[in-house]
Amino acid sequence: MVAGVAGDAGWVLALWVAGGVVSLIGALCYAELASTYPHAGGDYHFVTRAYGRDVSFLYAWARAAVINTGSIALLAFVFGDYFSRLAPLGTHSSALWAAVIVIALTLVNLTSLRASTRTQNLLTIVEVLGLVAIVLAGLIVTPAVAAAPAFAATPPLGMLGLAMVFVLLTYGGWNEAAYISAELRGGHRAIVGTLVVSILIVTTLYVAVNAALLHGLGLTGLAQSKAAPADLLARAFGPWAAQALSIVVAVAALTSINATMLVGARTNFALGSDWPALRFLGGWNAERGVPAAAFLVQGAIALALIGFGAMQKDGFEAMVEFTAPVFWGFLCLVGIALFVLRHRDPSAPRPFRVPFYPLTPAVFVAVCAYLLYSSISYATSRSAIHVSLLVMAAGVAVWLATRASSRRRDPKR
Numbered sequence: 001m002v003a004g005v006a007g008d009a010g011w012v013l014a015l016w017v018a019g020g021v022v023s024l025i026g027a028l029c030y031a032e033l034a035s036t037y038p039h040a041g042g043d044y045h046f047v048t049r050a051y052g053r054d055v056s057f058l059y060a061w062a063r064a065a066v067i068n069t070g071s072i073a074l075l076a077f078v079f080g081d082y083f084s085r086l087a088p089l090g091t092h093s094s095a096l097w098a099a100v101i102v103i104a105l106t107l108v109n110l111t112s113l114r115a116s117t118r119t120q121n122l123l124t125i126v127e128v129l130g131l132v133a134i135v136l137a138g139l140i141v142t143p144a145v146a147a148a149p150a151f152a153a154t155p156p157l158g159m160l161g162l163a164m165v166f167v168l169l170t171y172g173g174w175n176e177a178a179y180i181s182a183e184l185r186g187g188h189r190a191i192v193g194t195l196v197v198s199i200l201i202v203t204t205l206y207v208a209v210n211a212a213l214l215h216g217l218g219l220t221g222l223a224q225s226k227a228a229p230a231d232l233l234a235r236a237f238g239p240w241a242a243q244a245l246s247i248v249v250a251v252a253a254l255t256s257i258n259a260t261m262l263v264g265a266r267t268n269f270a271l272g273s274d275w276p277a278l279r280f281l282g283g284w285n286a287e288r289g290v291p292a293a294a295f296l297v298q299g300a301i302a303l304a305l306i307g308f309g310a311m312q313k314d315g316f317e318a319m320v321e322f323t324a325p326v327f328w329g330f331l332c333l334v335g336i337a338l339f340v341l342r343h344r345d346p347s348a349p350r351p352f353r354v355p356f357y358p359l360t361p362a363v364f365v366a367v368c369a370y371l372l373y374s375s376i377s378y379a380t381s382r383s384a385i386h387v388s389l390l391v392m393a394a395g396v397a398v399w400l401a402t403r404a405s406s407r408r409r410d411p412k413r
Helices: 002-006 009-036 041-052 052-084 093-111 113-140 155-170 174-180 190-224 228-237 239-274 276-282 292-310 313-346 359-381 383-410
Strands: none
Touching: 002 009, 002 155, 002 190, 002 313, 009 041, 009 155, 009 174, 009 190, 009 313, 009 359, 041 052, 041 276, 041 313, 052 093, 052 239, 052 292, 052 313, 052 383, 093 239, 093 292, 093 313, 113 228, 113 239, 155 190, 155 313, 155 359, 174 190, 174 239, 190 228, 190 239, 239 276, 239 292, 276 292, 276 383, 292 313, 313 359, 313 383, 359 383
């Protein structure tokens, strides 16, 4: 999709490099917030400190009902699409596999934090090996067509913005590290090195993969392909390699689903800890090291979204349209929170300060605002923006009811 939107090989690679740079800038902003205010609530906690409980409630609702659960459903559809090639389940096979994997990974995460992190480490190793295989295929395969000149044409700014929505969807996840800042081995200072090194590795892999795809398939072949890595591996190693890649893609989806579940439930936990009416979400199983009720609620909402996606033309695209506008809107709010907390809480010990302040966070906020505009334009063009608006309106209604309940319990609130 990025190749089709960009329409130029040079711009394709430039967009993937830009995605890594934007992610690194955002990660540096998050590193300051996470090292200064380590908490299992992650950026929900930052928003609470910056704007108060009412705004942070809506952010927690957005994460619980749209961002995290929508991402889980989106990735589950990716898993279902590819795994259905190996083991089809008939009508709605993709949605059925998506539901099965959400249930299975929820159970894994309920077992213990150790079990979920071991699962994550194993899946990540398989995923990285799959990406390396794509790069190797690009090196050995004979180019399908002569290389097109790079930067021969400049796409319109709006098209570049749309391409960046999909690029940064792929990079997405670095912000979730804030949710384990209080539990990270090495203390909260370790979050800086973890984020920076991880993003550099991911950026290198993504740019190398796209260079391999451009080399092996050409710009037109990449833009027109429905499963570009599989097409490349089939050319390099034969049809069996394309089938094997379906397994790798499914594993890659599992990796991201598991990571999103691991941190997403912590937003629900933080919400339950702050609002008495939702106290059931704030339960923490000390023996297993997991917020059990929060995981169960998250899984139930994700399953409901999978059911919604199954009724659409394409479950994956429906989830992108559903999640992207809300995600970029609130990520922009978190970026602004860095300025607010620097001003409001200047004496707080800051083990890490974002370099080149205020320029660095200002760039991050500007990019988030532009991508909010691009994602709204995309969702509007697909007549899908109303779904996100309805869910957020429901969040306002729940907030009003919860606030009224809290005031009855404690008139001072």
